[in-house]
Amino acid sequence: MPARDPHAHDSYAYDPHAFEPFAVTVDLAVFTVRAGALHVLLIRRGRAPYAGDWALPGGFLLPRESAEAAARRELAEETGLPDRLVAGLRLDQLRTYSEPDRDPRMRVVSVAFTALVPGLPEPAAEGGGDADRARWVPVAEARGLAFDHAQILADARERVGAKLEYTCLATAFCPPEFTLGELHAVYETVWDTALDRPNFRRKVLATPGFVEAVPGAARLTGGRGKPAALYRPGPATTLHPPLLRPVEGTQR
Amino acid sequence: MPARDPHAHDSYAYDPHAFEPFAVTVDLAVFTVRAGALHVLLIRRGRAPYAGDWALPGGFLLPRESAEAAARRELAEETGLPDRLVAGLRLDQLRTYSEPDRDPRMRVVSVAFTALVPGLPEPAAEGGGDADRARWVPVAEARGLAFDHAQILADARERVGAKLEYTCLATAFCPPEFTLGELHAVYETVWDTALDRPNFRRKVLATPGFVEAVPGAARLTGGRGKPAALYRPGPATTLHPPLLRPVEGTQR
DNA sequence: CCAAAAGTGTTGACAATACACCCATGA
DNA sequence: TCATGGGTGTATTGTCAACACTTTTGG
Structure with missing residues (x-):
C-alpha cells in the first residue's frame, strides 16, 4: 500500500521511524553460455565493505527512475556490454x-x-565505465560473493532453469540466427543434463512459434560435420506443453 | 548491489539525490474461494488520496523488518483474519x-x-484493528482500486492461476481436511474452466504427495449426494508432471 | 574412408481425454 | 424414486523416450 500516512495507524502514530529512509537498489544476474558452461557477469568491488570481492552488478535507483530503468542504466554503466544489446535486453524481475x-x-x-x-566472441567486459572490473565467471566457480549475492545468484540460476521449461527464453542465449544444435547445447548447459537430440529437435519444431527457419540458410558449425539449418526466435513466448527437465528422483 | 557508497561512481559523485529517501511498503493480494467465485481481501481507504476507494491491504516496513515480516504483520493488523491463520500462512513474493x-x-x-x-464460514473481516474496513470482494467486481492496485491484482490473479498448474498450492484454498470435490471446485473457480471430474481425480491421486487420505473419514457435502472421502495436503510442493490449464486457442 | 555433426524413422510405454456407468445419500 | 454429488472403468488418442539409421561435411 503506497504512502499511507504514517500517522494513520495507532501502532506507529507519530513514530518517526515510519519515515526511516530506505535505500533502494537493483542487482543483476546476467547469464550467458560460453564454452559449454553457464557464466554470470560479475564486478570486482573497489571499496569496503567486501573490497576486492566479486559482486553482481547493480546500484541505486535515481529519484525518478523505476527499478527496470535503473537496472538497464546500471548494466550499461558498469559493464562493457554493447549498448545495442543492453537496449534490447529483456529484464525479468527475480x-x-x-x-x-x-x-x-x-x-x-x-x-x-x-x-x-x-555468448559473445570477445570477453564482453571491455570499454568505458567500470567495465575493466567486470568479468564473465562460470557459475560453478562464483564463490565468496559480496553481501547476499550468493543467494541471489542461486535463486536466479534456479529461476532461469525453470523458465526454460515453460517459456521460449532459451533463444535469448543464442545469437540472432542459430542452429538447433546451439539451442540444444543451451538447454544441456543450463540444466546440466543430457537431452536426446532427435527428441529435443522434434519438440522444438513441433511448438508453433518457438523458432522459425531462416529460408535457405545453413552454417558450418565447428568446421566439422554436416552444415546445420539456421533458425530465428519465433513470436511465441510460452511453451505449451512445457519442455520438462528430466528428474533424477523416483517419480516420473 | 547494496549500499554502494553514493560517491563511488562518477555519474552521481556528490549527488545528494543518491540518498533520496524512498518509502518501502508491502501490498498483499490475499485470495479465497467463496461461493464458487474467487475473492480478494480489500480495505476501504479512510483518507486521501483515494479516500473511500478500495485498496489491497499493506503498509510500511518497520526499520528492522523484512518485507515478508511486514506483510505478515500488516495482514494481522489490518484484517480480521484469525491470528493462527496468519501465523501459518504462506506468503509468496509476486x-x-x-x-x-x-x-x-x-x-x-x-x-x-x-x-x-x-474459504471461511464467517465473513472473516471482523475483529480489532482496521478490520471493520476489510471485506472479501469477488475479483470480477473489484474495480476502481486505489493506486496501481488493479495492476497488482491482475498480476497476482495470473500468477495464482499459473501456480496451480505446477505446484500443490491449491490445497491452501481448502480447509485442513477437504474432499476432492472441493479441490476440483478450487481449480475450476480459479481457472474459470470446466475440468473433467474423473480425470482430475485420477491426476491428483496419481501425483505422489499431493494429497493423502484421512483414514476412515468421510463428510457429507452440502447434505446431498454420497459422502466424500477426506484428504489432507501431502508433503509434495511441486506437480510433476504439471496439471495444465486447457487452452482455448488453436494449439495443443 | 573415417569421424563428426545434422537430420529422419520407428516403436513401445505411458499419460491424457472423453465418455459411460455405478454408488450412496437426502428429500 | 429421483436428484445430486462421489467414485470407477475403459477405449481412444496423443505424447514422449529410446535408439537405429541416413546424410553431409572436413580431414
Whole structure:
C-alpha cells in the first residue's frame, strides 16, 4: 500500500521511524553460455565493505527512475556490454531482498533481475565505465560473493532453469540466427543434463512459434560435420506443453 | 548491489539525490474461494488520496523488518483474519512495483505478495484493528482500486492461476481436511474452466504427495449426494508432471 | 574412408481425454 | 424414486523416450 500516512495507524502514530529512509537498489544476474558452461557477469568491488570481492552488478535507483530503468542504466554503466544489446535486453524481475542486515552499513532493499545474453566472441567486459572490473565467471566457480549475492545468484540460476521449461527464453542465449544444435547445447548447459537430440529437435519444431527457419540458410558449425539449418526466435513466448527437465528422483 | 557508497561512481559523485529517501511498503493480494467465485481481501481507504476507494491491504516496513515480516504483520493488523491463520500462512513474493508516480504524494516502492486462504464460514473481516474496513470482494467486481492496485491484482490473479498448474498450492484454498470435490471446485473457480471430474481425480491421486487420505473419514457435502472421502495436503510442493490449464486457442 | 555433426524413422510405454456407468445419500 | 454429488472403468488418442539409421561435411 503506497504512502499511507504514517500517522494513520495507532501502532506507529507519530513514530518517526515510519519515515526511516530506505535505500533502494537493483542487482543483476546476467547469464550467458560460453564454452559449454553457464557464466554470470560479475564486478570486482573497489571499496569496503567486501573490497576486492566479486559482486553482481547493480546500484541505486535515481529519484525518478523505476527499478527496470535503473537496472538497464546500471548494466550499461558498469559493464562493457554493447549498448545495442543492453537496449534490447529483456529484464525479468527475480525477487526483492529486504533482510534488515543484508548490508552492514545501512538499510538497503534490493530488487533483483535476471537477464540472458548470447555468448559473445570477445570477453564482453571491455570499454568505458567500470567495465575493466567486470568479468564473465562460470557459475560453478562464483564463490565468496559480496553481501547476499550468493543467494541471489542461486535463486536466479534456479529461476532461469525453470523458465526454460515453460517459456521460449532459451533463444535469448543464442545469437540472432542459430542452429538447433546451439539451442540444444543451451538447454544441456543450463540444466546440466543430457537431452536426446532427435527428441529435443522434434519438440522444438513441433511448438508453433518457438523458432522459425531462416529460408535457405545453413552454417558450418565447428568446421566439422554436416552444415546445420539456421533458425530465428519465433513470436511465441510460452511453451505449451512445457519442455520438462528430466528428474533424477523416483517419480516420473 | 547494496549500499554502494553514493560517491563511488562518477555519474552521481556528490549527488545528494543518491540518498533520496524512498518509502518501502508491502501490498498483499490475499485470495479465497467463496461461493464458487474467487475473492480478494480489500480495505476501504479512510483518507486521501483515494479516500473511500478500495485498496489491497499493506503498509510500511518497520526499520528492522523484512518485507515478508511486514506483510505478515500488516495482514494481522489490518484484517480480521484469525491470528493462527496468519501465523501459518504462506506468503509468496509476486513482484516489486517501483514506477516513480505510482503514489501521488511521494516516492514509494512496494513489494507485493500473494497469499491463499481457505474459504471461511464467517465473513472473516471482523475483529480489532482496521478490520471493520476489510471485506472479501469477488475479483470480477473489484474495480476502481486505489493506486496501481488493479495492476497488482491482475498480476497476482495470473500468477495464482499459473501456480496451480505446477505446484500443490491449491490445497491452501481448502480447509485442513477437504474432499476432492472441493479441490476440483478450487481449480475450476480459479481457472474459470470446466475440468473433467474423473480425470482430475485420477491426476491428483496419481501425483505422489499431493494429497493423502484421512483414514476412515468421510463428510457429507452440502447434505446431498454420497459422502466424500477426506484428504489432507501431502508433503509434495511441486506437480510433476504439471496439471495444465486447457487452452482455448488453436494449439495443443 | 573415417569421424563428426545434422537430420529422419520407428516403436513401445505411458499419460491424457472423453465418455459411460455405478454408488450412496437426502428429500 | 429421483436428484445430486462421489467414485470407477475403459477405449481412444496423443505424447514422449529410446535408439537405429541416413546424410553431409572436413580431414
